[in-house]
Amino acid sequence: MERKEPTEEFYEGLRKLIKTSEGMYRQAETEFAPLVTFVIQSKCRDSQKIENLLDSLLSFASDERILILFKELCRYYYFINQEATSYYVNAYKEMWEEGGEENGLE
Numbered sequence: 001m002e003r004k005e006p007t008e009e010f011y012e013g014l015r016k017l018i019k020t021s022e023g024m025y026r027q028a029e030t031e032f033a034p035l036v037t038f039v040i041q042s043k044c045r046d047s048q049k050i051e052n053l054l055d056s057l058l059s060f061a062s063d064e065r066i067l068i069l070f071k072e073l074c075r076y077y078y079f080i081n082q083e084a085t086s087y088y089v090n091a092y093k094e095m096w097e098e099g100g101e102e103n104g105l106e
Contacts, residue, residue: 025063036069040076050077054088062096
């Protein structure tokens, strides 16, 4: 099979995809930031609420700004439920880090 060079149309489609992706991450950050702040400032201890939020953040944690929110919530949750927090840290490693060796959540 002959290999063809990418066309300008391909690159334009890629640029649009990246722009759409960036918008999605910015919207996610806008939605999640006040929720994380509320949980921490209100000293929420509702594990289901916190874990639902961690699940949602984990889905977007490839983005640096969402990762910061994820880390903040993990640090808070650690003093409430260490076992569950460890689960989320490991889930992050498996999902987003190459080889899962570095933790990036220090």
